[in-house]
């Protein structure tokens with residue numbers, strides 16, 4: 001018999017989604033715009049306390065528009081997290097600007113304030129600092145923002161993975177000039193595909209809406225004085241998002257419980273560490289990660305192979321951007337003085353464990369047992 005598939009992180013639907021989608025069908029609001037889109041924007045604003053929000057077709061689109069709104073273009077430099085998913089930095093290249101990759105630090109696996117300081121010595125005038133919150137863990141936001149303020153450079157938060165995570169009691173995504181969220185299929189809540197751009201700047205969000213809807217000037221005919229995009233979220237997908245948002249806190253609690261379950265399950269194995277938490281934050285634990293101690297003979301590949309044997313999905317940690325062939329020509333600023341990369345070390349020793357909130361107790365026990373066995377433990 002085929003073994004049950006255990007997923008890394010798959011969508012979890014509740015039924016409320018269908019209610020909002022049905023409403024869209026019943027009222028024939030199938031086109032973009034419509035009551036669900038506006039409502040999702042308002043509900044997300046109420047939840048995150050971000051004053052202004054615009055619902056978009058993807059988190060990547062939200063990052064792209066944030067860069068457009070900061071007038072980033074050819075010849076500009078943007079400091080960006082190195083240890084992240086490529087969607088964080090691709091939009092920098094869409095605009096012809098140059099990403100400079102900033103290494104991770106070991107305490108939260110996010111952008112290193114030390115490396116960021118050093119980057120300013122080499123490139124005194126970047127146009128923005130763009131930081132992702134890996135696997136939902138907030139970065140050292142105060143330190144990073146203090147550096148940005150000192151150099152008067154806008155801070156953009158890629159909170160695609162960290163929706164519902166807080167730092168010192170405030171939602172990630174609401175600290176910088178712009179914050180972005182993703183509702184992609186594997187994120188903590190999903191609209192199947194979608195994203196959101198948030199800001200305190202009302203005018204900027206209005207301009208984002210204008211750019212996201214083909215940049216039509218106010219006129220009866222089609223009049224354009226800017227290049228526009230088709231980046232708006234549809235009323236159907238927004239309905240899914242509204243249903244999901246009702247269950248976000250519940251998803252977060254379940255994700256946190258998964259992390260704690262792994263932590264307890266590996267507590268007696270000195271060779272296993274979990275992805276670190278920021279003591280100033282309350283992370284959503286979107287994905288639970290583990291790190292194998294230096295000098296261990298066990299490799300992430302061995303563990304992933306052993307899990308795959310049981311039809312259990314796991315993943316390597318994001319491969320650092322400065323190691324990606326497509327970004328080979330871009331500069332990288334290391335956390336360590338000696339130039340060695342913390343992100344590369346995490347990539348070499350880490351992996352992401354199944355963090356699906358539909359996992360049962362038996363599933364969790366099975367996963368933990370398989371990993372323990374790799375370390376010669378029952």
Ligand SMILES: *Cc1c(COP(=O)(O)O)cnc(C)c1O
Nearest residue numbers: 058059060087088132160182184
């Ligand atoms: C998922 C993700 C994105 C992209 O979001 P999409 O909605 O898939 O476009 C961006 N950055 C990070 C860190 C992500 O994990």
